Amino acid sequence: MSDCIFCKIVEGEIPSDRVGENDGAIAFRDINPEAPVHLLVVPRAHSKNISELSQDSESMDAVMSLMREVSEQHTNGHFKFLFNTGEEAGQTVFHAHGHILSQGAS
Numbered sequence: 001m002s003d004c005i006f007c008k009i010v011e012g013e014i015p016s017d018r019v020g021e022n023d024g025a026i027a028f029r030d031i032n033p034e035a036p037v038h039l040l041v042v043p044r045a046h047s048k049n050i051s052e053l054s055q056d057s058e059s060m061d062a063v064m065s066l067m068r069e070v071s072e073q074h075t076n077g078h079f080k081f082l083f084n085t086g087e088e089a090g091q092t093v094f095h096a097h098g099h100i101l102s103q104g105a106s
Contacts, residue, residue, distance in 0.1 A: 006042050006095035020070040024062025027070045030099070037074050037102035041067045041081075046095055050083040053096040067098060075102035 008014040009028065016028035019039060030038040043063050047053035053060055071079050079102035084091040 004046060004093075004095050006093055006097060007046055010042060010044050019074060020066055022062055022066050022069075024059050025066040027066050027100075034099075035101040036104050037079070037100065039070055039074060039100040040097045041070065041100065042095065042097045048094045049085040049091065049096050050098075051085060063096075063098060067100060071100050071102075075100065076104060078102060 009016045018028045020027040025043050027039050027041045030040050041063050043059040045059050067081055079100050081098050081100055083098050
């Protein structure tokens with residue numbers, strides 16, 4: 001989608017502080033962190049939310065695999081992995097993305 005900020009980050013049109021990637025997803029630091037460790041895991045293919053993403057097993061597997069990899073590298077094993085779905089739930093960018101939140105790295 002041409003107006004999607006996360007699509008532009010995936011394509012490298014907008015810079016990000018990437019901490020990991022695989023064939024189907026990228027992970028980068030949130031620019032407005034809500035915890036000492038706040039990473040986003042974003043599928044390369046556009047899906048508007050986790051409900052839509054869950055219908056694409058290849059992209060979903062890529063997101064979960066990358067979540068496991070970067071959470072092992074950047075947290076002490078204690079973290080939240082959450083998705084906001086819909087404006088009322090706090091979703092502000094309508095490209096599926098999971099938040100890894102932790103109090104610190106090991």
